[in-house]
Each structure stands twice: as structure tokens, then as C-alpha cells.
Amino acid sequence: MGKREIVVLMGTCGKSAGADRVYDKFTSVLKAKSITGVELKQSGCAGLCYSEVNVKTWRDGKEYIYAQITDDDVENFIDSEIIENKAYSKKILFEAAIGDDAALFPKQKRIVLRNCGKITPTSIDDYISKDGYKAITRVLKMPQELVVQEIKDSGLRGRGGAGFPTGLKWELTRKNPAPEGRYFICNADEGDPGAFMDRSVLEGDPHSVIEGMLIGAYAIGANKGYIYVRAEYPLAVKHCLKAIEDAKARGFLGKNIMDSDFSFDLKTKEGAGAFVCGEETALIASIEGKRGMPSLRPPYPAEKGVFGKSTVINNVETLANIPWIILNGGSKYSETGYEKSRGTKVFALAGKIKKGGLVEVPMGTTLREVIYDIGGGMAVPEYKFKAVQLGGPSGGCIPEKLLDLPVDYESLVKTGAIMGSGGMVIMDERSCMVDLARYFLNFTQNESCGKCTFCRLGTKRMLEILERICNGLGTMEELDLLQEIAKKCSTSSLCALGGSAPNPVLTTLKYFYDEYVEHIVNKKCPAKYCKKLLTYTISDKCVGCTACARKCPVKAISGEKKGRHIIDQQKCIKCGVCVATCKFDAIDTE
Amino acid sequence: MESEKTITDEVQAALPVLYQSYGKRHDSLIPILQGIQNKLKYIPKEAISIIAKELSMYESDIYGVITFYTQFRLSPVGQHIIKLCKGTACHVGGAETVGEAVSEILKINENETSAGNKFTLEYVACLGCCSLAPVMMIDNKVYAHLTKDKIKKILEEY
Known part of the structure; x- marks a missing residue:
């Protein structure tokens, strides 16, 4: 081994947990102790977001991952790991033989995330040392048809949500004559709230996406391309720009790539905060500098895309798979998977889960395995699992009884949810399903571009009904109206935003109908979330400290000092300030 | 006019x-x-006229683009911009309470600027730090696992 390495994982998530401070502390302590021969490096997120800040090191053939490192740990860490050659046992998360990903990440298979948390994303040499740009070197000697065939053999489908077979998309595009050249676009407009795998890949391994694009561009004969990336991801933008610059300097991008006839000019375009721009026709409009309004297909982008030219648009996660497929073979890739969904899928676990972060599992793994075996189950075990929200605003809520479902495109669609981009938000008993439907409708209603009537007005009407229900003003008739609008909205909208906007409503109605009825008929919110439906009372735990009475904005609380207080229900505006104020847990919510 | x-x-x-x-x-x-x-932290109306002339476009088209995308602002903002995440994970994790806390401390609502022109509060769809929910971003720095006390301390740093 010789030289020791200390790697601080510094994705946006790591940085917000304090990775910058930890890194600086390592620099200063190494210097203060005059330790040489240790290389301090930065890397992207390994997906262990629940345990940030993560630090990695290698010793005696083993890999060690440390969790929750703060600047206070650094000194002791260096003493034990570097000086004494012993593990810093206080904060160790995993240890395994070097390269044994299966031991580090049980039940996972890391293809897309293969380099995340391992390489320094701003170093092209690091990427090259992990077989980077080897696939494009091989591809440049292959006939284009064979490249397309390899991807078709892999069974890879678009990871952005819809699941269209990637190889077929390339093949169909190739069939369109394009005398003026084609475009190859990477869709990195990860707008689904709850999904962050594209951010992590672009931050942690940008070259894999660029190499995926190069292979695709070669296969379809494109010589210009864009990475359309969200402006909300400043670090991803920065790493993309650096990667493009470095790839150009090494001759992997630009004219006559590696002395071949193939040229590819790649630029980034920053999104400007419009969810609908993840839709391909809207994305094209946005690249052209226009309002990001979707347009009718056909013509498909394969025929008429950016600036009217034949275009392929692939998602970040899809593209990160491509170099692996070329190097290992399409058939090898398709060995993993389930029925018509081959390979792996990255999921972003968040919400009330113990180990939130990124996981990459073979297609066909059950939701239960993802949530319990990998995700560690519920964050607060006293509160039971209620639902998992899949696919963001276009997806749906899946209840406990369906947790043994294998994750693949078809099985998930049958539930009314979708695979989507892979955001999984786990909810416990404290989350109200009506409120969640309201939350998503509020989102889609805001993001609707306004072109189609049902999407523009239908979402607004649905939102109004849901708001009334959450406030205890809904009626049972309105539930029928809600269903009717939902169905019409999904059939009468041009793009997937309007088409799938009703999914959160339809799935919560399907699996949590009783909760709606409870809100409407009994004016109760079983999750105790909808404030307007709560009743606050003061129990005999009250010691009469008067704190709540002083804080109550409408003076609804009265009582003697050191005596039990009472709340005047007529005056109470249900703001919850008393609950937040009480130190004796004396305020009951019903 | 100066x-x-x-x-x-x-x-x-x-x-x-x-x-x-x-x-x-x-x-x-x-x-x-x-x-x-x-x-400039916003797009002044003067810019619209100048760009329209130089790119040979209608001012109305440029205005249309500006108002379509949530990123663009047409009025000046404070020194620091707070972007409060209202993504799903943050919502489930209590983003509403976080928003109320920021509003209470700075005495501003969405798209308003605090006294002394220090902070402008904006809401964004998702910052992609879902496993650290609830989160907010001030300028380009992300703050995680927010609570009311934490927010107070963070805001005092500025």
C-alpha cells in the first residue's frame, strides 16, 4: 500500500453536515503534526447521507468508512488511524476488504454509483484509473449499429421515469435522416421533490455521465450536446463544468476525439426553476431560450428536437449505466433484474426512515427489503409505517400491504404509483394522507405551465377540494367530484405533468379512503396533522406555570397560577403554540 | 433619476x-x-429593454420568459437570499414549522425582505438534500436538520 489516503465525502449533503470544516481541520492537524505521506482527498456522496460526515480510509487490505465525524474527532482520528495504525473505533460505520462492495452495501449492486464516494470528482485521472474513458475508446472502433445493439441487449430503460428502452430510442433516432446533424442531451433537471440521485452522480462522478453521452452521441451520430442541469444544484453545475473542461483538455471532447472522425461539442445549460422542463419537449423549448412549455408529440424529438434537429434526450442515471454496459457487455447487465426491467435502480430514501440516503438495488428487490433491510426501518420505531410515496408529484402512495411488491416498472404502475425517478419518501402514522395529496396538488398546480385546461384549472379545483377537506369543510359529494376531475385531468393533458398530477390523489383515495371519510364525516384527522381538525385540551399534568397562557395569541387559555389551566374552545384558533410551549406534556391533542 | x-x-x-x-x-x-x-440579484426592467434591442426580440417575449421561470426576480432583494425547501421529505419533516420560525424571527413572509435589507425569503421546490430534511439554503450554503433554535443561531451568523 505504502501511501495512506484519507477521503472526506463532500457532496452537497456532506457539506451541509459540516464536511468543509472537517476537511479543513484534517489539513491543519496533518500540518501541525508534521505528518507527511498522507494524501487528503475529497470525494462525492456514497449515499450514506444519514451518517454524514463520512470519512474513508484504507489500511492493510481493508476499507474503513467512518460516520458522523466532526472537527472534534479529527485529532483523535489521525492519532489512531495514521500514527497507531488502528481503527478509530468510536465512529466506525463499516469495514470490509477493499473493493468488496457487497460486504459494504449488502443487498445492493452498485453500477450507477460505482465511483460515487470513491473517486475525487474533480480529478479526471481518478476517473481514468477506474477504467474511465475506456468504454469510449472501445466504442470508437465499433460500428455504430453494434453499439446500439449492445445497449438493446442490456435491456436498459430510461431511468427518468417513463422507462422507454434506451437502445430502441437510439435506434429510432438513427433511422431519421439528419443531414444537418443531431443533438444528444442529458436531462439533469431532477425536479421531483424527494429524488436526489442525479445530483449525487453529477457531483460525485460527472465523467461517467459525459462518457455515457459520448457513447450515445457516437452511436446516433450526434456532434453537439447539452447537459441541462438544475440551477438549484450549484455543486453539480460546478463539477460538470470542470469535468467538461478537463475532458476537452485530454481530447475526450471536441474535434476528432482520440484521433477518430468523431467530434462532439458539449455544453451545460442551467435550468431556471421550472419542474415542467423535465418533460422533454419543454426541456427543448427551454434550451432554445423560450418559455418551457411542452408541445404535442409527434413529432418526437428523435425526428424534430433541439432547433428542429433530430435529438436524443437521456437521463443522468441512464447515462451513468452506459460505460459499464459497454465494458461488461449488454448481456452481463441484463443478468440482473426482473422481467422487463433489467439492471439496477437507484432510490433516494428520505422521510421517516432510519438510514436515509441513496441505495442502488437490482430491479425486482421488494419495497420491504429496500425500506427495512437496507434503510433500517422506521426512524422512530414507536411510530408505525404508514405509506411510501414513490415517484414524486407524478407518483403515488403505497400502503403497508403492498410492500412485498418487487420494484419494476410494470408492478409499480399497477399500484397506481410509478417508478418515477426513484424518490422514496417514507411516512409514519404522523403523516396525513389527505394533507399529502394536498401538498402534491399544490406543487403541480404551481408548476403547471397553464397550456392545457384540465391541468391548469383541474389541479386548482382539486386543490381547493382537498383544502376544504383538510379544514373540515369537505363533503362526501366532493369526493366523487375529486375522482371525476382526477380522471379527466389525466386523460386531457398534453404532457406527463398534467397526465400524472392526479396520481397522488387517486392512490390516496384508493388506499386511504377511510382517512378522507374520517376528515369529512367525523371532522377528525387520524394522523393529528390537520390543525383545523384538532382539539387541544389541558390534562392534569398541568402545573400551572402559565407559560401557555402567556404565549396564546388569542388569550384562549385561563387559570390560576399553580392551578390547572383550561382552553376556551370557542376562542382557540388551533395554532398549536401552547403545545410547543408546554414543558410538562400537559396539552392533549385529539 | 440618478x-x-x-x-x-x-x-x-x-x-x-x-x-x-x-x-x-x-x-x-x-x-x-x-x-x-x-x-444584480434581480433583473431590472432596464435590462429587458436593452437585451430586447440587442437580441432583436420583443420585450414582451423576454418578460414572458422571466415570469415563466421561478428563478428570475423582477425586484431587488436583500443581501442574503434564504431558499427554504418545501420538497416532500422536508414537508414530512416539518418544513412548515421551519418556515413559520424563519418568518417569525425575521418578520417577513415569502418573497419579502427583512429590515435593513439583510435577508430575502424564498421558497423552492426541492434542494435535493432530502435525507437531511428539513433544509434551507442561504446564498449557496445548505443547512440541514433544521429546528427553531438552530435557525436562530444560523441567522445570527450573518
């Missing part, structure tokens, strides 16, 4: 670099507007 003249000057000064990087073309409109906003 201050208006300054804004025009600032826009004029910023544009040549942007034209050089992105070209003086219709499809460069969004990056040019982003460049202006990066510099």
Missing part, C-alpha cells in the same frame, strides 16, 4: 462578457438573464 442611470450602466457593463460567453442569440436569452441576475 439611481436609474446607475442600473442601466451596471447592465451595460455586465452584458459584453455574457455575449462573449453565450453568444448574442435567442437561445442565449436564459443564460444572459441568469448572468444579469447573478450580478
Whole structure:
């Protein structure tokens, strides 16, 4: 081994947990102790977001991952790991033989995330040392048809949500004559709230996406391309720009790539905060500098895309798979998977889960395995699992009884949810399903571009009904109206935003109908979330400290000092300030 | 009129670099507007007229693009911009309470600027730090696992 390495994982998530401070502390302590021969490096997120800040090191053939490192740990860490050659046992998360990903990440298979948390994303040499740009070197000697065939053999489908077979998309595009050249676009407009795998890949391994694009561009004969990336991801933008610059300097991008006839000019375009721009026709409009309004297909982008030219648009996660497929073979890739969904899928676990972060599992793994075996189950075990929200605003809520479902495109669609981009938000008993439907409708209603009537007005009407229900003003008739609008909205909208906007409503109605009825008929919110439906009372735990009475904005609380207080229900505006104020847990919510 | 003249000057000064990087073309409109906003933190109406003339576009088309995308602002903002995440995980994790806390401490609502022109509060769809929910971003720095006390401390740092 010789030289020791200390790697601080510094994705946006790591940085917000304090990775910058930890890194600086390592620099200063190494210097203060005059330790040489240790290389301090930065890397992207390994997906262990629940345990940030993560630090990695290698010793005696083993890999060690440390969790929750703060600047206070650094000194002791260096003493034990570097000086004494012993593990810093206080904060160790995993240890395994070097390269044994299966031991580090049980039940996972890391293809897309293969380099995340391992390489320094701003170093092209690091990427090259992990077989980077080897696939494009091989591809440049292959006939284009064979490249397309390899991807078709892999069974890879678009990871952005819809699941269209990637190889077929390339093949169909190739069939369109394009005398003026084609475009190859990477869709990195990860707008689904709850999904962050594209951010992590672009931050942690940008070259894999660029190499995926190069292979695709070669296969379809494109010589210009864009990475359309969200402006909300400043670090991803920065790493993309650096990667493009470095790839150009090494001759992997630009004219006559590696002395071949193939040229590819790649630029980034920053999104400007419009969810609908993840839709391909809207994305094209946005690249052209226009309002990001979707347009009718056909013509498909394969025929008429950016600036009217034949275009392929692939998602970040899809593209990160491509170099692996070329190097290992399409058939090898398709060995993993389930029925018509081959390979792996990255999921972003968040919400009330113990180990939130990124996981990459073979297609066909059950939701239960993802949530319990990998995700560690519920964050607060006293509160039971209620639902998992899949696919963001276009997806749906899946209840406990369906947790043994294998994750693949078809099985998930049958539930009314979708695979989507892979955001999984786990909810416990404290989350109200009506409120969640309201939350998503509020989102889609805001993001609707306004072109189609049902999407523009239908979402607004649905939102109004849901708001009334959450406030205890809904009626049972309105539930029928809600269903009717939902169905019409999904059939009468041009793009997937309007088409799938009703999914959160339809799935919560399907699996949590009783909760709606409870809100409407009994004016109760079983999750105790909808404030307007709560009743606050003061129990005999009250010691009469008067704190709540002083804080109550409408003076609804009265009582003697050191005596039990009472709340005047007529005056109470249900703001919850008393609950937040009480130190004796004396305020009951019903 | 003095201050208006300054804004025009600032826009004029910023544009040549942007034209050089992105070209003086219709499809460069969004990056040019982003460049202006990066510099001035908003897009002054003077900029719309100048860009319209130079790119041979209608002012109304440019206005249309600006109002379509949530990133763009047409009025000045404070020194620091707080972007509060209202993504799903943050919502489930109590983003509403976080928002109320920020509003209470700074005495501002969405899209308003606090006293002394220090902070502007904006809500964004998702910052992609879902496993650290609830989160907010001040300028380009992300703050995680927010609580009311934590927010108070963070805001005091500025």
C-alpha cells in the first residue's frame, strides 16, 4: 500500500453536515503534526447521507468508512488511524476488504454509483484509473449499429421515469435522416421533490455521465450536446463544468476525439426553476431560450428536437449505466433484474426512515427489503409505517400491504404509483394522507405551465377540494367530484405533468379512503396533522406555570397560577403554540 | 433619476462578457438573464429593454420568459437570499414549522425582505438534500436538520 489516503465525502449533503470544516481541520492537524505521506482527498456522496460526515480510509487490505465525524474527532482520528495504525473505533460505520462492495452495501449492486464516494470528482485521472474513458475508446472502433445493439441487449430503460428502452430510442433516432446533424442531451433537471440521485452522480462522478453521452452521441451520430442541469444544484453545475473542461483538455471532447472522425461539442445549460422542463419537449423549448412549455408529440424529438434537429434526450442515471454496459457487455447487465426491467435502480430514501440516503438495488428487490433491510426501518420505531410515496408529484402512495411488491416498472404502475425517478419518501402514522395529496396538488398546480385546461384549472379545483377537506369543510359529494376531475385531468393533458398530477390523489383515495371519510364525516384527522381538525385540551399534568397562557395569541387559555389551566374552545384558533410551549406534556391533542 | 442611470450602466457593463460567453442569440436569452441576475440579484426592467434591442426580440417575449421561470426576480432583494425547501421529505419533516420560525424571527413572509435589507425569503421546490430534511439554503450554503433554535443561531451568523 505504502501511501495512506484519507477521503472526506463532500457532496452537497456532506457539506451541509459540516464536511468543509472537517476537511479543513484534517489539513491543519496533518500540518501541525508534521505528518507527511498522507494524501487528503475529497470525494462525492456514497449515499450514506444519514451518517454524514463520512470519512474513508484504507489500511492493510481493508476499507474503513467512518460516520458522523466532526472537527472534534479529527485529532483523535489521525492519532489512531495514521500514527497507531488502528481503527478509530468510536465512529466506525463499516469495514470490509477493499473493493468488496457487497460486504459494504449488502443487498445492493452498485453500477450507477460505482465511483460515487470513491473517486475525487474533480480529478479526471481518478476517473481514468477506474477504467474511465475506456468504454469510449472501445466504442470508437465499433460500428455504430453494434453499439446500439449492445445497449438493446442490456435491456436498459430510461431511468427518468417513463422507462422507454434506451437502445430502441437510439435506434429510432438513427433511422431519421439528419443531414444537418443531431443533438444528444442529458436531462439533469431532477425536479421531483424527494429524488436526489442525479445530483449525487453529477457531483460525485460527472465523467461517467459525459462518457455515457459520448457513447450515445457516437452511436446516433450526434456532434453537439447539452447537459441541462438544475440551477438549484450549484455543486453539480460546478463539477460538470470542470469535468467538461478537463475532458476537452485530454481530447475526450471536441474535434476528432482520440484521433477518430468523431467530434462532439458539449455544453451545460442551467435550468431556471421550472419542474415542467423535465418533460422533454419543454426541456427543448427551454434550451432554445423560450418559455418551457411542452408541445404535442409527434413529432418526437428523435425526428424534430433541439432547433428542429433530430435529438436524443437521456437521463443522468441512464447515462451513468452506459460505460459499464459497454465494458461488461449488454448481456452481463441484463443478468440482473426482473422481467422487463433489467439492471439496477437507484432510490433516494428520505422521510421517516432510519438510514436515509441513496441505495442502488437490482430491479425486482421488494419495497420491504429496500425500506427495512437496507434503510433500517422506521426512524422512530414507536411510530408505525404508514405509506411510501414513490415517484414524486407524478407518483403515488403505497400502503403497508403492498410492500412485498418487487420494484419494476410494470408492478409499480399497477399500484397506481410509478417508478418515477426513484424518490422514496417514507411516512409514519404522523403523516396525513389527505394533507399529502394536498401538498402534491399544490406543487403541480404551481408548476403547471397553464397550456392545457384540465391541468391548469383541474389541479386548482382539486386543490381547493382537498383544502376544504383538510379544514373540515369537505363533503362526501366532493369526493366523487375529486375522482371525476382526477380522471379527466389525466386523460386531457398534453404532457406527463398534467397526465400524472392526479396520481397522488387517486392512490390516496384508493388506499386511504377511510382517512378522507374520517376528515369529512367525523371532522377528525387520524394522523393529528390537520390543525383545523384538532382539539387541544389541558390534562392534569398541568402545573400551572402559565407559560401557555402567556404565549396564546388569542388569550384562549385561563387559570390560576399553580392551578390547572383550561382552553376556551370557542376562542382557540388551533395554532398549536401552547403545545410547543408546554414543558410538562400537559396539552392533549385529539 | 440618478439611481436609474446607475442600473442601466451596471447592465451595460455586465452584458459584453455574457455575449462573449453565450453568444448574442435567442437561445442565449436564459443564460444572459441568469448572468444579469447573478450580478444584480434581480433583473431590472432596464435590462429587458436593452437585451430586447440587442437580441432583436420583443420585450414582451423576454418578460414572458422571466415570469415563466421561478428563478428570475423582477425586484431587488436583500443581501442574503434564504431558499427554504418545501420538497416532500422536508414537508414530512416539518418544513412548515421551519418556515413559520424563519418568518417569525425575521418578520417577513415569502418573497419579502427583512429590515435593513439583510435577508430575502424564498421558497423552492426541492434542494435535493432530502435525507437531511428539513433544509434551507442561504446564498449557496445548505443547512440541514433544521429546528427553531438552530435557525436562530444560523441567522445570527450573518
